[in-house]
Structure formats: structure tokens, C-alpha cells
Amino acid sequence: MFDTSILFFLLFVVIVFVVKTVNVVPQQHAWVLERLGKYHATLGPGLKIVLPFIDRIAYKHSLKEIPLDVPMQICITKDNTQLEVDGILYFQVTDPMRASYGSSNYILAISQLAQTTLRSVIGRMELDKTFEEREAINHAVVGAIDESATNWGVKVLRYEIKDLTPPKEILHAMQSQITAEREKRALIAASEGRKQEQINIATGEREAAIARSEGEKQAAINRAQGEASAILSIAEATAEAIRKTGSAIREPGGEGAVNLKVAEQYVEAFGKLAKTNNALIVPANLGDISGLIASALTVVKSQEGRGKA
Structure with missing residues (x-):
């Protein structure tokens, strides 16, 4: 019985010695080792051997955040x-x-x-x-x-x-301030919108007026150019007609044709005057038509002479 107790005691001492000697430091941990009450070393992760009853694990720290x-x-x-x-x-x-x-x-x-x-x-x-x-x-x-x-x-x-x-009072005041600020921003945004609307309307009206005036200006220019072209065409046609008439007069029989044409127009003019009034208009010197024709021919020849000059 005595021998068994000693055996158990020795076994207990061995176990305690092993436990005190062998230590396993976990990952992301550090143990501070003291030897005889004084700092000796810092043990990192892994298996560590310490001296029992001499060394002591004084502090254990986690290196994690x-x-x-x-x-x-x-x-x-x-x-x-x-x-x-x-x-x-x-x-x-x-x-x-x-x-x-x-x-x-x-x-x-x-x-x-x-x-x-x-x-x-x-x-x-x-x-x-x-x-x-x-x-x-x-x-x-x-x-x-x-x-x-x-x-x-x-x-x-x-x-x-x-x-x-x-504090609650400050929170309430801040909430009121935020509400007032939001209302202010809403009013400003609405006024800016109305302002922009008026600007857009005025800009549109101005651009429309400019477009209308440009259109009217171009139409007037086109009309003036058309009228000028028409007048020029009429003048050119009249001049061409006069040149052709003069050329025709210089040809054989041309003078007689002119006499006949003037007489016809003379009679036609008096006929129109007679139709436009109730009273019949008769020339004072009805028998002197040949004189009038001669006068007309004189005018034609004078115009022809100017044309040559």
C-alpha cells in the first residue's frame, strides 16, 4: 500500500512537471514569461518549454484587433x-x-x-x-x-x-430650422422656375419677332427685286420694240405702214373717248387727219435720229 501511494505521488509530480514545462501558445497570441519574478521573454505562437517553479507565465495578450x-x-x-x-x-x-x-x-x-x-x-x-x-x-x-x-x-x-x-430642445429647434430651410429652398426653386419660364417666353417671343421681321424683310426684298426685274424687262422690251419699229420704218414700205398704224390708233383713241362719255367727241379739224399723221411721223423720225446720235 505504501509503495502504491508513492507511485501515484511520483506519477502526479511527473504530470505536474510536464504540464508546467510544456506550453502551447495559440496563433495571434503572445505570453510574457517571468523568471524568478523578472521579465525574461515573450513567447510567440507554438510549443514552448519553460522551467517549472522557476519560470512563470505572467501575462497573456491577444494580438488581434x-x-x-x-x-x-x-x-x-x-x-x-x-x-x-x-x-x-x-x-x-x-x-x-x-x-x-x-x-x-x-x-x-x-x-x-x-x-x-x-x-x-x-x-x-x-x-x-x-x-x-x-x-x-x-x-x-x-x-x-x-x-x-x-x-x-x-x-x-x-x-x-x-x-x-x-438635448430635446436643441433637437426641436434644429428640426424647425431644417423645415424652414427646406421651405426656403422650395420657394427659391419655384421662383427660379417662374423666372426661367418668363425668360423662355420672352426669348421665344423675341426670336419669333426676329424671324417674322426677317421674313417680311426678305419678302419685301423679293418683291422689290421682282418689280425691278419686271420694269427692266418692260424697258428692254419697249426698247427692243422701238429698235425694231425704227428698223421697219427704214425698210421699203415701212413709212406707209407707220402712217396706217398711227391713223388706226388715232381713230381708236377717239372711239374710246366717245364710249366713256354720254356726249360724242369729234375732232375740231376732222379733215386734217393726214396732218396729224405727218406730225406723228415727224416725232418718230426725230426719236430715230436721237437713237443714231
């Missing part, structure tokens, strides 16, 4: 308005040794620093700017925290504001 919820707090803006703000911070342990010995609680330190930095950044902004400059606030918080977190072996990756909640 860690989200940290920053509690909601009340911040005062530059225009003295209270604003409830909360956010989420993402960080990663980059130096396990510093994370172990640089701060007693680096997570609490990061959270508190994020809150104080956020109050400082928002305190330099007016209320309206806090809603417009979220990205700038996030970058400012990350820059301020990351500078201090380096001593704690931590890298701050980013900070995101989740909610910005002003």
Missing part, C-alpha cells in the same frame, strides 16, 4: 451646448512587454484617454460643426490617443463616433 466600447459622456461645445457622445475604439497590442509593464490597466487607460480627448476636441467646435466634422473628430481622437498609447505597447487603429445626441 480589439474593439473597445467607450461609454457615453456629456461634452460641452464651443457655444455652450451639452452633447451626449459615445463611440467605439479599435486598438491592437503591438508590444506585449510594454502592455504588461507600461500600465496597470492599458484598456482602462485607453478608454479614459479617449473620453478626455473627445471632450477636448468637441469643446473647440460649435454644435453644428460637430455633426459636419465627424471624420475630423475621429482623426483627432486617434492621433491624441495613439501618441500616448505607444508607451503602453498599444496601437490605436481608429475611433468611430456612434451617437451625437443634443
Whole structure:
């Protein structure tokens, strides 16, 4: 019985020795090893051998990106308005040794620093700017925290504001302002539409008037050109007729033909005068028709002489 107890004791000691000696560090983890109470090494992923009762795994850190919820707090803006703000911070342990010995609680330190930095950044902004400059606030918080977190072996990756909640009175006033601004934009848009409509109508009327005037101008030009062409054609025809008449007179028998034509026109003219009036018009010297014909011939010859000159 005694021998069996010793055997079990020895077996227990061996198991404890093996458990204390052989350690397996998971992937994306780092363990801080102390030897006799002093920092000795940082164990990376894999199988690690330590000395039992001499070495001790003092700290275990995850090297993954860690989200940290920053509690909601009340911040005062530059225009003295209270604003409830909360956010989420993402960080990663980059130096396990510093994370172990640089701060007693680096997570609490990061959270508190994020809150104080956020109050400082928002305190330099007016209320309206806090809603417009979220990205700038996030970058400012990350820059301020990351500078201090380096001593704690931590890298701050980013900070995101989740909610910005002003008091109910401010929310109501902002809603009223937004409604008024939308109504203002609607009125401006309607007036711009009416203005553009009037401009379009005036432009259309002006272009139509110009088109009509251009049409009338072109029609007048066409009529004038037509009338000029007609007058020129008549003048050319008359001149040609006179030239042909003169040529015909110079031919044998031409003078007699002219005498006959003048006599016919003379008689025809008196006949028309007689038809247009109730009274019959008779020439004073009816027997001197041959004299009139001679006078007409004299005129024709004089015109012919001028044409030759």
C-alpha cells in the first residue's frame, strides 16, 4: 500500500512537471514569461518549454484587433451646448512587454484617454460643426490617443463616433430650422422656375419677332427685286420694240405702214373717248387727219435720229 501511494505521488509530480514545462501558445497570441519574478521573454505562437517553479507565465495578450466600447459622456461645445457622445475604439497590442509593464490597466487607460480627448476636441467646435466634422473628430481622437498609447505597447487603429445626441430642445429647434430651410429652398426653386419660364417666353417671343421681321424683310426684298426685274424687262422690251419699229420704218414700205398704224390708233383713241362719255367727241379739224399723221411721223423720225446720235 505504501509503495502504491508513492507511485501515484511520483506519477502526479511527473504530470505536474510536464504540464508546467510544456506550453502551447495559440496563433495571434503572445505570453510574457517571468523568471524568478523578472521579465525574461515573450513567447510567440507554438510549443514552448519553460522551467517549472522557476519560470512563470505572467501575462497573456491577444494580438488581434480589439474593439473597445467607450461609454457615453456629456461634452460641452464651443457655444455652450451639452452633447451626449459615445463611440467605439479599435486598438491592437503591438508590444506585449510594454502592455504588461507600461500600465496597470492599458484598456482602462485607453478608454479614459479617449473620453478626455473627445471632450477636448468637441469643446473647440460649435454644435453644428460637430455633426459636419465627424471624420475630423475621429482623426483627432486617434492621433491624441495613439501618441500616448505607444508607451503602453498599444496601437490605436481608429475611433468611430456612434451617437451625437443634443438635448430635446436643441433637437426641436434644429428640426424647425431644417423645415424652414427646406421651405426656403422650395420657394427659391419655384421662383427660379417662374423666372426661367418668363425668360423662355420672352426669348421665344423675341426670336419669333426676329424671324417674322426677317421674313417680311426678305419678302419685301423679293418683291422689290421682282418689280425691278419686271420694269427692266418692260424697258428692254419697249426698247427692243422701238429698235425694231425704227428698223421697219427704214425698210421699203415701212413709212406707209407707220402712217396706217398711227391713223388706226388715232381713230381708236377717239372711239374710246366717245364710249366713256354720254356726249360724242369729234375732232375740231376732222379733215386734217393726214396732218396729224405727218406730225406723228415727224416725232418718230426725230426719236430715230436721237437713237443714231
